[in-house]
Amino acid sequence: MIEVENLHKHFGAKVAVDGVSFTVKKGEVLGFLGPNGAGKSTTMRMVTGFLPATEGRISIGGADIEENEIAAKAKIGYLPEAAPLYSDMTVEDFLRFSAELRGVPSSELSTAVDKAIQTTFLEPVRHQSVDTLSKGYRHRTCFAQSIIHDPEVLILDEPTDGLDPNQKHEVRQLIKRMGETKAIIFSTHILEEVEASCTRAIIIDRGRVIADGTPDELKAKSKNAGSVFLTVSGLAGSGIQSELEKLSEADSVKVIASSDDSLEARVLPAKGKADELSPAIYQLCKDKDLTVSELRIDQGRLDELFREITKTDSED
Amino acid sequence: MDALITLILEFAIPTLVVSAIFIAILTFLLPREVRTIFKRELKSYFASPIAYVLFVVFLGISNTLSFFFTGILEGGEADLFLPYFQYLPWYLVLIAPAVGMRLWSEEQRLGTMELLLTMPIAPWHAILGKYLAAAVVLFGMLVLSFPIVWTINYLGDPDNGVIMAGFVATFFVALCFLAVTSVISAMTRSQLVALLVSVALCMVLWLGGLPNISELLMNMKGGWLIFWPIVKLVNAVGLMPHFSELAKGVLGFRDIIFFLTFIAFCLFATSVAIRLRRA
Numbered sequence: 114m115i116e117v118e119n120l121h122k123h124f125g126a127k128v129a130v131d132g133v134s135f136t137v138k139k140g141e142v143l144g145f146l147g148p149n150g151a152g153k154s155t156t157m158r159m160v161t162g163f164l165p166a167t168e169g170r171i172s173i174g175g176a177d178i179e180e181n182e183i184a185a186k187a188k189i190g191y192l193p194e195a196a197p198l199y200s201d202m203t204v205e206d207f208l209r210f211s212a213e214l215r216g217v218p219s220s221e222l223s224t225a226v227d228k229a230i231q232t233t234f235l236e237p238v239r240h241q242s243v244d245t246l247s248k249g250y251r252h253r254t255c256f257a258q259s260i261i262h263d264p265e266v267l268i269l270d271e272p273t274d275g276l277d278p279n280q281k282h283e284v285r286q287l288i289k290r291m292g293e294t295k296a297i298i299f300s301t302h303i304l305e306e307v308e309a310s311c312t313r314a315i316i317i318d319r320g321r322v323i324a325d326g327t328p329d330e331l332k333a334k335s336k337n338a339g340s341v342f343l344t345v346s347g348l349a350g351s352g353i354q355s356e357l358e359k360l361s362e363a364d365s366v367k368v369i370a371s372s373d374d375s376l377e378a379r380v381l382p383a384k385g386k387a388d389e390l391s392p393a394i395y396q397l398c399k400d401k402d403l404t405v406s407e408l409r410i411d412q413g414r415l416d417e418l419f420r421e422i423t424k425t426d427s428e429d
Numbered sequence: 430m431d432a433l434i435t436l437i438l439e440f441a442i443p444t445l446v447v448s449a450i451f452i453a454i455l456t457f458l459l460p461r462e463v464r465t466i467f468k469r470e471l472k473s474y475f476a477s478p479i480a481y482v483l484f485v486v487f488l489g490i491s492n493t494l495s496f497f498f499t500g501i502l503e504g505g506e507a508d509l510f511l512p513y514f515q516y517l518p519w520y521l522v523l524i525a526p527a528v529g530m531r532l533w534s535e536e537q538r539l540g541t542m543e544l545l546l547t548m549p550i551a552p553w554h555a556i557l558g559k560y561l562a563a564a565v566v567l568f569g570m571l572v573l574s575f576p577i578v579w580t581i582n583y584l585g586d587p588d589n590g591v592i593m594a595g596f597v598a599t600f601f602v603a604l605c606f607l608a609v610t611s612v613i614s615a616m617t618r619s620q621l622v623a624l625l626v627s628v629a630l631c632m633v634l635w636l637g638g639l640p641n642i643s644e645l646l647m648n649m650k651g652g653w654l655i656f657w658p659i660v661k662l663v664n665a666v667g668l669m670p671h672f673s674e675l676a677k678g679v680l681g682f683r684d685i686i687f688f689l690t691f692i693a694f695c696l697f698a699t700s701v702a703i704r705l706r707r708a
Contacts, residue, residue: 158543161547162546162547163543163546163547163707164707165704165707182551183549183550183551184549186547186548186549187549189547191544191547193540193543193544193547195540197539197540197541197542197543197544198539198541199469199473199539199541200539201472201473201476201477202469202472202473202476206472210465210469211544211548213461213462213465214462214465214466214545214548214549214550215548215549216549255544258544
């Protein structure tokens, strides 16, 4: 549905996007992650045809965004980062205006507006003027205009920004539901959001894609992925620690708390032994007759991966 | 009573005919996108106080100044051209940019430019739709200056054809000023900057056509060298000569084509300005 090939964007001497490529198929929700100024919004603005690319090719459902601009844009629904609106219109008028420009036939205008209002819970403010809306409602009004023509492709720049926790939850559910039939790209700073609604995520830093995969694959790349966290008692902490260190499946043991008869620690797996580590530990505890009060495998965390791979870049 | 009948026959009916032609063009010839943008833009003029304020200012200035300072009442001649139409473009140098300043700078300030330009429409749809809405506001202003025409007809027996020609010429000049404002407002997100720069440019365009100004510049010491190219350029696009011809009642196609070309060029320049702002 969305194909982006070797996308570059230069603003004068500054390189904002430096060779980004990805594809999003129908039924996929792609999460865009990255520090501020990484090039997420710039990339989205190029995909939606707002900014011309310096180099590269973007195709939306087979239509090139530059050569076949109008056909490509007709397939897209776009929520810009700041959720801009015409402040002198009412919510309903604004949505009707958007629907007309997005090519909804006159006979279906009212139905389309009603449906968008229902989907984004805007009924209470339907006849209210945009400049009297709260931030959450403004955001949802702009969201409503992006889905009003039931587009095949949705591009959402920080769709949950400025919403309260309940609204965030609603929007995530909405994205997930719509993702079943559309191709969606959305950017966010909130990593749980990626796990909650994305089928795939890419991390962008300094204009380049530095990680690409399903949320689980990305988590597995983080430093602590596959490590075993455990709390055991029945022996002196140091004794348990040395036993754990002897295991061939373990690489190192990081002690969190140690006492005369218990140990709380994180065991990092030896290379390639992540799957065998927890059975080995379990067997060890059984052999030594230790009491296991907690044993859990760390799946890795997105925020850890995020910090690891974007740290050096964002510090300078 | 006669004056009222004259007003209806010779002004109201032609105005309605022109309006009907405009509506027909908008409805049947122009794409739906232009219509949608036109409607939104026109509505937003009247949703804020700005349009009303400008109406009052324009009608206030044009009527009072023309009545009291130009000696229209003492003149004894019911010729509206000299006292009234000679001054009208001067007010429009201010009023047309005030009407047009928001066209694109407001879109940039609100960020709605990003929405508008990612809609499946061609940029010219938006440029034309917005321009036409502002043009209708200016048209409304000129239409609402009918009391002065009525007064003249009440007091005497003027040549209404010449008065009509005066209005047509004035409207074309206003459209040119508006087109210049459209370009400038696409270059800045500040309405104030758009207003000031547009007023300055419209002033140059208007003054540039004044024979006195050209002579003044040319006769300055060394003026020939420094100002010659500028004077030539400004003279070439100066609106005054075309306005004068048209306002005399000579409906010259050359002048009308000049005005339309000027407007088309400015609208094209607006699209270039928008593209440059994006890149």
